[in-house]
Amino acid sequence: MASSTEITHDFPPFIRVYKDGRVERLFATPRLPPSTDPVTGVQSKDVVISPELDVKSRIFLPKVDPGAPPQKLPLIIYVHGGGFCIGSPLNIITQGFLAPLVSQTPAVAVAIGYRLAPEHPLPAAYHDCWVAFQWIASHATGSGPDSWINNYVDTSRVFLVGESAGANLAHYIAVQAGINKTKLGVRGLIMLHPYFSQKEPDKMIQFLYPASSGSDDDPKLNPCSDPDLEKMGCPRVLVVVAERDKLKPRGVGYKETLEKSKWGGKVEFMENEGEDHVFYLFNPSSEKAKGLFEALISFVNQVV
Template sequence: MTSTTKEVDIEILPYIRVDKNGSVERPEDAPFSPPTPDQDPETGVSSKDITISENLSVSDCLFLPKLTDHTQNQKLPILVYFHGGGFFLESAFSSLYHRYLNSIVSQVHVLAISVEYILAPEHLLPAAYEDSWAAHQWVASHSAGNDKEPWLINNGDFGRIFIGGDSAGANIVHNMAMRACLVGCKAYGSESKEGHEKSLPYVAWNFVYPSATGGVDNPMFNPEGQGAPSLTGLGCDRMLVCVAGRDLVIKERGVWYFEIMRKSGWKGEIELFEVEEEGHIFHILNIESENAKAMVKRLASFIIM
């Protein structure tokens, strides 16, 4: 008689469990949300799902703010957004990120592309980076008017392209900017305490990229790691680093990143924005809060400069 009892192989509670039979459970994932091509009733934002690469099966969700007859051909800043989730959770199509992108697009008045990259452990890193780069290139390819996505052709301003993301998505942002310019483990803040190897960023990185040379000292995770390319050529002109004061996961790493970029010799402009009394991804979990609204206003002022 065959036993049906599941045996746990790996788990990062409460986020993910991988059983020895290969099945994966993600109890914290938000449910998927369908696009609203005829406008979201709350924000007026239209959205649609598209496939940008049949070979890689990369898909995105596009968001367009409400336009009038007078503004239907208005050129808007383009935001390429990478969702968070430690490279093993969430989706560009989840209700959590769908609601957040609707909010950002309606308030900041941008055209947004939310990138759906494949997740670990089914697809270990660097797979998510390759998906993200394919999406980045797909957006850029429209600047010559050769592609067929009408929202980008008619409404995208290719002189104002921004890339953004939260948590793991912010890591993708850095690596996409480094890749654009290129076409021993070090601990930070509370991570330096005894047992930092059990911290969530450390555990998650080794889970999603076990083959990474140098582990958490790999340049994809640690921009100052051995063999890391110079930060002076980072492929963007301006950067806004946002942190939350009570974020026990990556707040100190975010501040450290701001400091190394500021001192790196990179010629761009960099700013740090901190909301002291909030926690990890507060602006996505509670988009109606006053602090989340303040952060959106800061993002808006950064984009429309």
């Protein structure tokens, strides 16, 4: 008879699921409390966007002069990656990515939290991200529930940013924003090393998303099957891939899908030679990571 410690599902480097239902996350990073970053001066605070979901998101504000009138800044809405099953807007990796980006752009950022699979099977993450976007959109008239967004954000200059599975979720938000005609002015979408499904079903995604085939016929998992792709609510997309990343073909395929679609926006493309998946998160001080940050800042600050 099998013991309760028997492994039923093992998907390195993401999760291990045991017979008794326990989930072990194999790549976990420490969570940091909201604070003021000692290097950049960026402040952060946590908000619970939906009490029903009880999922925290974190807002990042660049260093400001308290004696000066508030300056209206672009807003970055960031969706973390991690295969839909690891990661957090509150961890040290998110802090390390957003603090310098917010400081150097400068911009305000909201790192969206969402429920993780398999405890909360997909499409829960898609639902949560859209709820978070709607909460942010409630600030469009300057009278939303959060004072930082009301006082410091230019809601006509909003950028969606996601990496890996988070890029998949960011793309979903962009399409929903176009379908629902929200009052936020989404100017661009930045897709960092995006994860999308392929023709061959992905066994991990099938486990995390029992209602899906886990292949490219699911419009949430692959835009090539999405009849609403042409309604995507932003005029510009930056697709970033890494030469040694096994997901590179999926980013290239996404670029080609957009170019062939009736969406009609502008696609920009960037590849980092000799680098692997989300290298900039683990070596942010490298020259190529700095170059990537410069490209992101330029994309946000570009006047179009």
